[in-house]
Amino acid sequence: MNQLDALKQLTTVVADTGDFNQIAAYAPQDATTNPSLILKAVQKPEYAHLLKDAVARHGAQGLDEVMNRLLVRFGCEILRLIPGRVSTEVDARLSFDTEATVDRARRIIDLYQGEGVHVDRVLIKIASTWEGIQAAARLEQEGIHTNLTLLFSFAQAVACGQARVQLISPFVGRIYDWYKKTAGAGWDEAAMAGSNDPGVRSVRSIFEFYKKHGVATEVMGASFRNVGQITALAGCDLLTISPDLLAQLAASEAPLTKALDATTAKTLDIPFVTHDEASFRFALNEDAMATEKLAEGIRAFVADTIKLEGLMKAA
Incomplete structure (x- = not known):
């Protein structure tokens, strides 16, 4: 059995790509996209027509609507290839505007x-700012499910729970990079490397906290730099993986063992933590890595997104 098949027995495997032609080969359960992945995809000849079509049909309604339509078109194409959910991101320029994030999410779901x-086949991706988390709380109450992205700190995970x-999508590789x-x-x-990787340690601490205290929010490790980071998180609820790393897993028959275990986490001595806005902002401020990587992300x-809009204007 190759490592990808072994991983699927322990963790829900998610494809991290806008290139939906690559998805079928790896048979993931879910898929995630973001503005960078969509930008990369529409610059390929096989996807350029999707952007041109969105502009031709909806250009008169403004760039926001063209963007929404394009993201949903990619999402629909992906959903034809997977049994589960697709994650579609709201405009990152709205990351500090709760009301605008809620409105944009509703529009995407309507489309x-x-x-x-x-609605249950779509996760709305929102940056894990305080404002984004509050928007997500409201959307969840409306039955719109969310994926809180650009998550680098324990404080962000606590607030999301x-x-x-x-x-949530804690970003393993970007933590490692920092x-x-x-x-x-x-x-x-x-x-x-492996279990000592700072990104891996971050996800493990969040996973164990959630499982210890019965937090229902799913943990999906994201942003991987190497296969070792992935195998060190086998057993996590979900892992979203680029096609290149999916291919490496599929090509390897090295043994794979469960690294994260919910039952074991329940036995650990982990104090319960909560955050209000002030304590969240202070905890995030105290974490230089998370503060820098969230802003950078x-x-x-x-x-x-602006580059994508430039392509729309030129189409």
Whole structure:
């Protein structure tokens, strides 16, 4: 049995791509997209027509509507290839605007429902800012499920659990990137690999806290740099993995063992934590890595959204 098949026995495998032609080969349960992945996809000849079609049909309604239609078109194409859910991201420029995030999420869901897609097959991706988490709490109460992304800290995970969001996406690789860059020449790759990887440790602490205290929010490790980070999180609720790393897993027959276990987590001595807005903002501020990576991640998604809008204007 290859590692991908072995992983599927322990964890729900999710494809992290906008290139839906690559999805079928790996038979994932769910799929995730983001502005950067959609931008990358529409620049390929086989997807360029999707952008042109969205502009031709909806350009008169403005760029926001064209963007919504394009994201939903990709989502619908992906849903034809998977049995589960697709994650579609709201505009990262709304990351600090609760009301606008709620409105955009509702619009995206309306468009999916117009295409005959049931609300339970869509997760609305929202950045894990305080405002984003509050928007997600409201959406969940309306029956719209959310995926809180750009999550780098325990504080963000705690607040998401309190908000009863459906799923969180802690970013393993970007946490690893920050610690590696900060350590510079002092970084010991071998010593910081596998279960010692700072990104892996972050996800494990969140997973164990949730399972210990009965938090229903699903944990989906994301943003992987290597197969070792993935195998060190076998047993996590879900893992969203790029096609390149899915291919590496499928090509390997190295043994794979369960690394995270919900039953074991229930026996651990982990104190319960809650956050209000003030304590959340303070805890996030105290975490230099999370503060920097959250801001950087939002800026990067905004930049790619603006590039995508530029392609729309030129179409």
